[in-house]
Amino acid sequence: MQLVVNVVQMAALYCLICCGYVLIYRASRVLNLAHGEFMAMGGYFLFTVTLSLISEPIPAFIIACFLSLVLGFGIYFFLMRFMAGESVFAAVLVTVSLGILLRGLMTLIWTSQSWHPLQNMKMENASHQLFEGAVISTFGIVMVASAVILYLALFLAFKFTRWGLRMRAVGEHPLLASQRGIGLHKFYALSWGIAVFSGGLAGMIQACDTGLEPSMFIIGLKAFPVVLVGGLDSLAGVIIGAFVVALAEILAINYISPQASEVAPFAVLLFMLLIRPWGLFGTKEELERV
């Protein structure tokens, strides 16, 4: 049973992270390779807020989420906007560089030692007994809950609101969308904002759960197989992909070795590239074979 709980918690983490990959890819066909850093930034925002502003958990989370959102908008308006007319290749390289820059800044500002925002909030990460002796930590529950809420909100927003409709239009055909009077920059910025926000949220909760250090960005890289299994342009696919990869990883930890768990997601990725490269729910036309 403990295994199931671990898988669910890890899948929730991956869901939160990968939502950002999918949103940005859908909007602009750019693979955002700096997403792991955005996630770590979220954790550091929470740490700084709890350290210097307010130590109540809920307002601190709200302020840190807001900061992540602002970071996302800022990155779009001050950096990615200039890459709009350039090739996707150049834009991807820019995200790589951005990731390095952020990682350097993180180490500069917060040093490379590990921090625990929980201590600032005077909270304990208590573990709760679930059914049949399975244990989950408080922030494990928070993680699963926020993943569920975020996905519900996104699905409803995409389906029923005007902005959601426009975002889908922009993702489908930017040129036609802009000719119908949709402000492209606004919606690109929005997808970057939500992406960094959700990644940052994942980082915050993960930081509360296990602590915070710059090497956290590795989790962002391990989340790549998730999007690929689900399909790069499918939000629903991410959920399935997250479960598949989390399962592979937890099984590897339990039955092979903890070291193997670092590799397990990538083995899944290679397998997926071989048999169904557009992912379980991705659009097949998106990706032709050459």
Add this chain to the structure above:
Amino acid sequence: MAFASGYFKTSYSADLALVETRSRWVCLMVLMVGLIIFPFMASAFLLDIANQIFLAFIAAIALMLLTGYAGLISLGHAGLIAAGAFTTAILFKEINAPIYLTLPASGLVGAILGIIFGLPSLRLKGLYLALSTLALHFIVIYIGAEYESTRSYATGVIIDSPALGPLLIEDPRIWYFVFFFADILLILFAINLIRSRTGRAWIAIRDRDVAAEALGIKVARAKLSAFVICSVITSIAGCLFAYYRGFVSVEAFNLFMTIEYIAMIIIGGIGTILGAVFGTIFVVILPYAIDWIVDIFRIPTRFTTYVFAIKFAGFGLIMIVFLVLEPDGLVGIWKRLRDYFILWPFKYKTLGK
């Protein structure tokens, strides 16, 4: 390329020549002589930097062929170097293999890895190679770490200096000439490769894959050949890396190493061999330059602990600045400068390149 005046290509051999004018021959010869006498004049410290540049240059050229000419992004460059280094280390430790066995073996391992990781991703359009090479990185590092822990070389594998016949390659000066020779061979290989059918196919695919396919280029095969050639050269660089350092450990091959190589080609200027040269020199020297600045300005030692982070952030910032403001990199700046002086006192823009 700009020429002052009075230079016409009047024969096919002049059109094919690698070095075009007499003044360029002179410059090249001066450079060669300078590089040959350099190790006898330089201090041990400078010699080590030169060796590092030459060594890094091999893998940088490989990445330039892949990213700059074929337009494919690889995030597994450190993994490929590690593959070469670990092949060398394992062969050396297990069967005490000499260098003329480990070098081709490293190349072979590189080729096999290139095919395994290239085949699934290169048959697709888009940047899927970035994802599968990320997988390659983690898998190679995992295998290396497993080898280290099972054979209980916990801190790393120590490798003796290689011997070519009676000649023991140990002195930095000998290493200098080994690298120098390898680099010249590699540059000639690379320049001629990209002038050939394969290289031109890569460039066509980079510029527009659909058009390239319509012209009859087998896109999948050309991409795969680009990745396999890149991984073979990189693994061989890894083998030389292992011998030069004399020590192989998984910690050396982190993602930062990959980033350094990507920085080299971006800063140097994507899509030119000269760019790889400039970029390698810039990236290898940058950390020393930062140390030097720290020394000169007597920055308190409290801050020197941040040097690594500054390097990191600096790389990122410089790469972003180049990508957004000067996509041609250092080569672009160099070309503008050179054209300015060649055409002086006129300010005509030259036609073509």
